[in-house]
Amino acid sequence: MGKTVLWTCLSLLCFFSSAFAGTITGHVECPGARTNPWAVVYVDQMSGREFSPPAEHALMDQVAKEFVPHVLPVLKGTTVDFRNSDPFKHNVFSPDEAADEFNLGSWGQGEKRSYTFPKTGEAVMLCDLHPEMEGWIVVLPTPYFAVTDGNGNYAIKDVPAGAYTLKTWHKKLKPAEAQVTVSESGESKADFTLKK
Numbered sequence: 001m002g003k004t005v006l007w008t009c010l011s012l013l014c015f016f017s018s019a020f021a022g023t024i025t026g027h028v029e030c031p032g033a034r035t036n037p038w039a040v041v042y043v044d045q046m047s048g049r050e051f052s053p054p055a056e057h058a059l060m061d062q063v064a065k066e067f068v069p070h071v072l073p074v075l076k077g078t079t080v081d082f083r084n085s086d087p088f089k090h091n092v093f094s095p096d097e098a099a100d101e102f103n104l105g106s107w108g109q110g111e112k113r114s115y116t117f118p119k120t121g122e123a124v125m126l127c128d129l130h131p132e133m134e135g136w137i138v139v140l141p142t143p144y145f146a147v148t149d150g151n152g153n154y155a156i157k158d159v160p161a162g163a164y165t166l167k168t169w170h171k172k173l174k175p176a177e178a179q180v181t182v183s184e185s186g187e188s189k190a191d192f193t194l195k196k
Helices: 002-019
Strands: 021-029 040-043 058-063 066-068 071-075 079-084 090-093 103-107 112-116 121-126 134-140 145-147 153-160 162-169 177-182 187-189
Touching (some): 021 040, 040 071, 040 134, 058 071, 177 187
Parallel strands (some): 071 134
Antiparallel strands (some): 021 153, 040 145, 040 162, 090 103, 121 134, 162 177
16 A cells, blocks of 8 residues: 555656656757767756756767767766777776766776766766777766757757756867746757857
8 A cells, every 4th residue: 555655656746747847959050060969958057956866877888999979968976887899998088077087997898887977077088998989978967968969959858847047068169058948848949059
């Protein structure tokens, strides 16, 4: 009986949370870039709100001497697993402060090592065994973010109703921001053209 009541309460909580949340969609144009993917769009810090990191780890793989995905946005405090799917050793390190300048060492195919990102910011992922490799982890203050697709489109779902500052990140282009108001169960739109 107790479990049934608990399950019902959790179901209602999820329902009402979704019922009073909207979606932010839009397009990010990246002039000078070969294509428009790999821009991150996110809701900036919400006043008075702190978010617990997910229990489930995020994943950045190493496949054919590439970091996959090339850009991985995560909430502050998230643990990222770095898996090696290549038939030779890889290393992962970052010289950036957002990653505390970590070096996870080297490991072989099928193995993985993990790191928890404790602060917001951007961190480039590198492999000292394969200098051509480069990936990015963008550590954000809220869980409301998206990465643009190959056409530059994005969608951030389940954003609570309210007025927010929306920001962008791109590894080569300057950040941009816009004010957006999210309505209950509605869709808000924000387009960006990034500059060098």
